[in-house]
Every structure is written in structure tokens, then in C-alpha cells.
Amino acid sequence: MNAQEKIETYCHKLRLPYIRDHYKTEIDNAVKAKLTFHDFLHDILKGQILERIDNTINRSIKSAGFNSIKRLEEFDFSFQPQIDEKRIRELGNLQFIEDKQNIVFLGPPGVGKTHLATSLGVKACQEQLKVSFFTVQNIITELKIAQATNQLVKLMRKLTKVDLLIIDELGYMKLDSISATLFFQLISHRYEKGSIIITSNKQPDQWGKVFNDDVIATAILDRVFHHCHHFIITGKSYRMKNIKVHDPEKQNK
Ligand code: ADP
Ligand code: MG
Secondary structure (H helix, E strand, O other), X not given: OOHHHXXXXXXXXXXXXXXXXXXXXXXXXXXXXXXXXXXXXXXHHHHHHHHHHHHHHHHHHHHHOOOOOOOHHHOOHHHOOXXXXXXXXXXXXXXXXXXXXXXXXXXOOOOOHHHHHHHHHHHHHHOOOOEEEXXXXXXXXXXXXXHHOOOHHHHHHHHHHOOEEEEEEEOOOOOOHHHHHHHHHHHHHHOOOOEEEEEEOOOHHHHHHHOOOHHHHHHHHHHHHHOEEEEEOOOOOHHHOOOOOOOHHHHHO
């Protein structure tokens, strides 16, 4: 084995893929920039660390189960001026997760509820926190399967342990009584133990209809809204932004 092959083998054994793939260019750069041995070693180790952090973040974004990746920087606050941008940006510092507070985004379809919830989740992943994203439909399915297979306690424990649980699209589907009870159990388990972000197209006074049970809905609302930042978004749908609606009144003017 020549020196080059040995370096590559050692890197492989030590799991240093960044160094294996970049040491030649790093050496060239070090020679050109007349780096000291110290600086060279520092730079190449830093490259390896950054790559490892990047991989961890990508893995945690993947395992969170987002429907699509959205970032706060991509959110056009000028399109939705009633959203308090400063409050959202403050939530971006993720103190709410440390403080085990909840966030609720309420509003009609297309106003950016899922986008905002996802982008806070992605930020949490970037800080190497554990995030799980579910639609209501998916989480109910998981809970029902777990119940049917005697795994409910285990699943509840898992869902209680994540740093941030995002539950998207509450209100699109009416829940039967088993689903409503399971949902209540989940909320109770996480109450004051971990943050939840909920998005809903239904205002809280409609949740009784969503859960088909006023008592359960009140118990859920009580716990969710106890330590909670909530946003009522009333603007236009971003999905319809470029769709021109024919307005005969305007045409006649
Ligand atoms: P909701 O969950 O309220 O129905 P979404 O968050 O899914 O709406 O938004 C619908 C689409 O429009 C998504 O692709 C989202 O990224 C985009 N979107 C919504 N609001 C904005 C905004 N203010 N700026 C940029 N993109 C937006
Ligand atoms: Mg949505």
C-alpha cells in the first residue's frame, strides 16, 4: 500500500470521510496559503466536524417526517401582514421548546400554517433537537395500530420523549370517539412535559365538533392553550396568489 492508500484506509477505519475526500485539496490549499501545520490540522478537522454535524441535522430532518421542508427565511411576511413577524422570529430562538410551551396556528387553508410549523421544526432539527411531525390523520392511525397491538404505552412514551411534536391539520377530519380519546391521552401525556405545535383550520369554539365531544374538546383545549403562543391567521391563501379570479363587477367599471 502506498502512502495515499494508507491515508484513505486509515480515514475509512476512523470514519473520517471528509478528510479522506478532501485531504489532497486541503494540502494544496495549505501549501498555497503557507499555512502552519497547526492551521492545516485545525482546518481539516473542522471540515470533518462540520460535515458530521450536517449529516446529523439531515438525518434528524429526515426522521422528523415533515411533508416537505420549509424554512422561516422563505416565508413572505408581507403577504400575510397580520402575522406578527417579530413574535414568529422570537419563537425561532426555540426558547418555547426549552420552556415546554405550545404553539397553535389557526386559519383557513393556504395561509401558511404548515409552513410556519414546519420551519420551526426544521430549526429545532438544526439545533439537534428531536422533532416528530404528523398530520392528525397519521397520528391517529399510529395510535390506533399501537392500541390494537398492545404498543400504546410504548408509543405514548416515544411521543412524550421528543423535544417537539407537530400535529398538522386538526379539523379537516372529524374524529370518532376512540380517536378523540386517544388524542386526549396524547395531549395529557405531553402536558407540561414537552412542546406541541398544532395547526388547525377550525377556531377553538369549533373543536367540540371536531372531537364530537365537548367535554374532551374542553379538556384538550385547556391543556393545549395553558402555556401557549397562538396565532390567528386571517389572510388570503398563498396557494391562490397567482390565480386571477374573474370579477364581472370590476370589468364593468
Ligand atoms: P396551510 O397549512 O395554512 O394550508 P401551507 O403552509 O401549506 O398552508 O401553505 C401553502 C403553500 O404556500 C406552501 O407551499 C407554503 O410554503 C406556501 N406559503 C404559504 N404562505 C406563504 C408565505 N407567506 N410566504 C411564502 N410561502 C407561503
Ligand atoms: Mg396545512
